[in-house]
Amino acid sequence: MKRVTIPAIQGRKGGEPLVMLTAYTARMAQLLDAHCDILLVGDSLGQVIYGLPSTLAVTLDMMCAHGAAVVRGSYHAAVVIDMPFGSYEAGPAQAFTSAARIMAETGAAAVKLEGGEAMAPVVAFLSQRGVPVMGHVGLTPQAVNALGGYGARGRSEAEQAKILADAKAIAAAGAFAIVAEGVIEPLADRLAAEIACPVIGIGASARCDGQVLVTEDMLGMFERVPRFVKRYGDIAGAITDAAAAYAADVRARAFPTPDQVYRPKG
Ligand code: KIV
Numbered sequence: 123m124k125r126v127t128i129p130a131i132q133g134r135k136g137g138e139p140l141v142m143l144t145a146y147t148a149r150m151a152q153l154l155d156a157h158c159d160i161l162l163v164g165d166s167l168g169q170v171i172y173g174l175p176s177t178l179a180v181t182l183d184m185m186c187a188h189g190a191a192v193v194r195g196s197y198h199a200a201v202v203i204d205m206p207f208g209s210y211e212a213g214p215a216q217a218f219t220s221a222a223r224i225m226a227e228t229g230a231a232a233v234k235l236e237g238g239e240a241m242a243p244v245v246a247f248l249s250q251r252g253v254p255v256m257g258h259v260g261l262t263p264q265a266v267n268a269l270g271g272y273g274a275r276g277r278s279e280a281e282q283a284k285i286l287a288d289a290k291a292i293a294a295a296g297a298f299a300i301v302a303e304g305v306i307e308p309l310a311d312r313l314a315a316e317i318a319c320p321v322i323g324i325g326a327s328a329r330c331d332g333q334v335l336v337t338e339d340m341l342g343m344f345e346r347v348p349r350f351v352k353r354y355g356d357i358a359g360a361i362t363d364a365a366a367a368y369a370a371d372v373r374a375r376a377f378p379t380p381d382q383v384y385r386p387k388g
Pocket residue numbers: 144162163164165166167204258301303324334335336
């Protein structure tokens with residue numbers, strides 16, 4: 123099966139919603155691939171995999187290693203890889219060097235970067251040189267220190283106008299799709315209606331052109347998740363139950379049983 127292409131994603135504007143989930147490992151990619159149009163190797167792996175307090179310390183090395191694993195584990199979905207904090211904001215040349223390394227080392231189809239009007243020249247530079255770029259506006263976690271937290275965006279008129287201008291600027295610069303994160307629903311609806319490329323929501327609106335969630339959040343890996351997460355599983359419960367059952371068996375010498383041991387031949 124041929125992978126979902128970037129033009130095919132662009133063609134979904136206003137059509138059947140795009141399905142996107144995060145993946146950081148080959149096995150998770152294998153399990154999600156058939157169900158998704160896009161697999162995102164998000165820099166959320168900083169918190170989810172590495173236990174970091176934010177995405178700010180995530181490195182290009184991490185994104186390349188996990189990105190390559192996700193590409194190896196999938197054959198259907200388009201794989202998009204987050205550019206980590208500090209790898210693109212200095213300008214187009216820095217961004218291209220970082221993006222080229224990500225594309226070459228992973229085989230991914232595209233990169234994603236956070237920001238609006240200020241990042242438009244970077245988006246244009248990459249897009250015009252064979253690197254498809256997905257934008258990310260609204261609640262942009264790499265700017266947590268500037269934003270003052272992870273609260274919803276667009277509650278004031280001025281903030282709404284800024285986020286709309288940000289999305290328009292990176293769409294005009296050539297972004298093939300834009301993630302709108304943590305924006306109040308009416309603003310998300312306006313973004314979906316007014317931006318020419320697909321707008322993929324997270325904590326946004328059901329009327330976006332697609333949805334994305336952090337897979338571990340929707341699987342129920344964590345006790346505390348943002349309000350916008352719907353839980354579709356209880357993986358933490360399943361793991362806890364399995365670990366407790368294993369521990370009890372080991373302590374009772376109930377594992378291994380004859381089925382799990384090697385006997386001499388004949
Ligand atoms: O890093 C990430 O997982 C993301 C998505 C939540 C959009 O950027």
